[in-house]
Amino acid sequence: MRHHALGSACVLVLALGSLGFGQVAVQGTGGQGRGTQEVGQGASAAPAAGGAPRGGRGAAAAAPAKPTPRKADGKPVLGTGTGEAALWLPAGGGGERFVNPDTADPSPDKLRISEVPMLPWTRALLEYRLENQLEPHTRCKPSGGPRQFLTPYGVEIVEMPDLKQIIIMDLGGPHTYRAIYMDGRPHPANFQPTYYGHSTGRWEGDTLVIDTVGFNEKFWIDRQGTPHTEKLHMTEKLTRTDYNTMKYEVTIDDPGAYTKPWTSGFNFRWTANSELFEYVCQDNNYAPDLMVGAQEFVDRTSKIVP
Amino acid sequence: MRHPVLGLVVMIAAASLLILPLSAHHEITAKFDPAKTTRLQGVVTYVDWANPHVHIFMNVGTGTNIVNWAVELESVIDLQRAKYTRDTVKPGDTLSVEGILARDGSRQVWGNTVTLAGKRILNVPEETVNRAPGGPAPRWPDGKPRLGPTTGTTGYWARPSMTILAENGTNIRANKNGLLANIADAGKVAPFQPWAKDLFELRQRNRLADDPQYLYCLPPGGPRQYQEAYGVQFVEDKDHQRIFVFVGGVDHNWRLIYLDGRQQVGQVRGDSDNPLYYGRAVGKWEGDSLVVDIKGFNEKFWFSNGGLPHTDKLHLTEKFTRTDANTLKYEVTIDDTGAYTRPWSSGWNLQWVAGEELPAFYCQDNRP
Numbered sequence: 269m270r271h272h273a274l275g276s277a278c279v280l281v282l283a284l285g286s287l288g289f290g291q292v293a294v295q296g297t298g299g300q301g302r303g304t305q306e307v308g309q310g311a312s313a314a315p316a317a318g319g320a321p322r323g324g325r326g327a328a329a330a331a332p333a334k335p336t337p338r339k340a341d342g343k344p345v346l347g348t349g350t351g352e353a354a355l356w357l358p359a360g361g362g363g364e365r366f367v368n369p370d371t372a373d374p375s376p377d378k379l380r381i382s383e384v385p386m387l388p389w390t391r392a393l394l395e396y397r398l399e400n401q402l403e404p405h406t407r408c409k410p411s412g413g414p415r416q417f418l419t420p421y422g423v424e425i426v427e428m429p430d431l432k433q434i435i436i437m438d439l440g441g442p443h444t445y446r447a448i449y450m451d452g453r454p455h456p457a458n459f460q461p462t463y464y465g466h467s468t469g470r471w472e473g474d475t476l477v478i479d480t481v482g483f484n485e486k487f488w489i490d491r492q493g494t495p496h497t498e499k500l501h502m503t504e505k506l507t508r509t510d511y512n513t514m515k516y517e518v519t520i521d522d523p524g525a526y527t528k529p530w531t532s533g534f535n536f537r538w539t540a541n542s543e544l545f546e547y548v549c550q551d552n553n554y555a556p557d558l559m560v561g562a563q564e565f566v567d568r569t570s571k572i573v574p
Numbered sequence: 575m576r577h578p579v580l581g582l583v584v585m586i587a588a589a590s591l592l593i594l595p596l597s598a599h600h601e602i603t604a605k606f607d608p609a610k611t612t613r614l615q616g617v618v619t620y621v622d623w624a625n626p627h628v629h630i631f632m633n634v635g636t637g638t639n640i641v642n643w644a645v646e647l648e649s650v651i652d653l654q655r656a657k658y659t660r661d662t663v664k665p666g667d668t669l670s671v672e673g674i675l676a677r678d679g680s681r682q683v684w685g686n687t688v689t690l691a692g693k694r695i696l697n698v699p700e701e702t703v704n705r706a707p708g709g710p711a712p713r714w715p716d717g718k719p720r721l722g723p724t725t726g727t728t729g730y731w732a733r734p735s736m737t738i739l740a741e742n743g744t745n746i747r748a749n750k751n752g753l754l755a756n757i758a759d760a761g762k763v764a765p766f767q768p769w770a771k772d773l774f775e776l777r778q779r780n781r782l783a784d785d786p787q788y789l790y791c792l793p794p795g796g797p798r799q800y801q802e803a804y805g806v807q808f809v810e811d812k813d814h815q816r817i818f819v820f821v822g823g824v825d826h827n828w829r830l831i832y833l834d835g836r837q838q839v840g841q842v843r844g845d846s847d848n849p850l851y852y853g854r855a856v857g858k859w860e861g862d863s864l865v866v867d868i869k870g871f872n873e874k875f876w877f878s879n880g881g882l883p884h885t886d887k888l889h890l891t892e893k894f895t896r897t898d899a900n901t902l903k904y905e906v907t908i909d910d911t912g913a914y915t916r917p918w919s920s921g922w923n924l925q926w927v928a929g930e931e932l933p934a935f936y937c938q939d940n941r942p
Contacts (some may be wrong), residue, residue: 543841544828550825
């Protein structure tokens with residue numbers, strides 16, 4: 269949709285090239301000063317409640333596969349059960365992907381880039397983004413879609429049956445959250461597009477199905493920069509296949525960017541004895557001027573998200 | 575929040591016969607000069623419909639003398655409440671704008687009045703706040719008052735009855751951003767140590783232009799989150815003995831108050847952990863009041879509207895009482911031996927905004 273302004277984006281990127289690199293490097297230095305780099309620190313960055321050391325990346329695989337916990341009504345517990353403190357982290361750590369590069373091993377749940385049915389402009393923009401990883405997330409934007417689950421710090425899923433909401437608490441980012449309405453409400457008409465869109469959820473058997481529309485175009489839906497437009501209609505399926513594993517499937521239906529709907533996904537890893545902590549992206553971000561647009565070189569008339 | 579503006583803004587407005595907009599979410603006089611009025615007519619080139627403030631760019635002039643101006647308006651949230659959308663103005667439309675000019679001389683104007691085809695648009699009407707008490711506070715099955723909405727309803731807390739953090743018993747007039755009506759009042763606001771009073775006065779004289787919440791989108795820790803334009807929400811997670819506080823504005827943050835009896839220490843290395851924007855908060859119920867104790871703050875933010883200083887010695891005791899369905903009484907005691915000569919107290923009421931979800935405002939929305 270917004271592919272026609274690549275030229276101005278190039279100018280922006282040239283002006284900001286060095287800054288952009290710095291932001292990626294400092295992304296992990298949040299409120300509590302944990303971790304210094306994003307990639308590969310998933311196993312060591314988050315705190316352990318009560319000071320107990322947390323398992324490394326291999327720990328989940330080594331743990332015995334307990335059955336999926338269930339509530340009194342028989343539905344799976346997706347969030348943190350009574351007496352538990354836990355986060356869901358991407359199973360592949362901070363390097364987890366939503367779409368694999370063509371060079372990667374085939375994965376049963378994951379498409380490769382060449383298999384994604386992109387429009388020509390979409391492919392051009394993705395290639396551009398792969399070369400220039402100037403992601404809005406590094407400028408402390410909220411990150412919707414699969415990207416919400418693709419930070420090395422993970423999320424907590426908070427089920428609030430009393431409110432008829434399931435709330436997903438971000439850790440790595442601007443310290444924000446996304447609500448999924450479980451009360452049967454429809455998507456509102458004339459919804460102002462947002463980073464997380466408007467999400468409604470329902471159960472299909474043991475799977476939570478989340479339907480989301482109303483995204484803005486100011487973020488990437490994954491770490492590599494897979495494009496989307498405001499036409500994105502996203503369907504997420506969350507299935508806790510055993511105690512330690514959440515299967516996450518996402519169908520991207522966006523006629524603004526793709527020739528047909530496509531589905532990819534990855535797993536989350538249950539990370540016990542971990543709890544939410546204060547991570548504030550802005551805390552040590554080296555690009556405040558970029559964030560606030562105070563500099564002359566920030567071209568706010570460009571419609572493209574670099 | 576939008577009760578009639580008091581203070582400096584009114585004085586300036588009276589002096590220059592201007593009526594300033596009432597609901598800008600931060601201090602617009604920091605950027606724009608109310609004494610420098612202008613009137614522009616132009617053709618719209620681009621609409622940046624984003625928080626914190628909407629910008630309309632328009633070409634002004636004719637022939638070879640065309641220049642592009644930025645017209646700054648209220649937030650998306652406020653404009654949408656007033657039933658305007660991002661399609662209200664389109665590129666190519668001809669607008670008339672009356673407003674005030676940027677202090678730095680750049681081609682930016684705060685739009686007090688915007689007119690399209692003879693009709694005033696993009697104005698945010700003043701909100702009347704009805705502080706009448708509601709019915710009794712709703713309660714949980716365990717008898718404790720509910721701080722959030724009941725099942726099947728929506729609502730949140732906003733519209734604080736006081737917009738600056740000032741000691742109980744003082745009578746300090748300030749506008750909704752905490753800008754003093756009379757700078758001579760600065761020393762009366764709280765029992766400052768000399769350096770803290772000087773810093774507070776400096777922040778005030780700079781019209782709050784140095785506020786980290788607006789410059790860098792940093793969180794509103796401490797009492798400030800209960801004076802924000804877009805309110806707060808409490809989500810009581812009884813199952814885990816914790817309460818989430820959601821902040822509507824700034825960056826739509828969550829934070830936690832633990833009621834599980836834990837100590838106020840860092841999660842990794844105890845007191846060696848970095849101090850926090852929201853501090854380490856533990857709470858307990860005393861009768862119908864939630865009492866919250868917070869320490870472990872960092873010094874990188876303003877903990878109040880108006881820019882009162884604090885140090886990492888800050889220790890807060892807060893008390894929340896839902897005195898009726900529509901009223902949340904907030905009381906706070908500030909104990910900070912680094913900035914004040916003695917502990918002191920303040921407080922105000924918040925109003926229940928029924929039937930609405932907490933706004934989702936992101937400070938950085940209009941930045942690339």
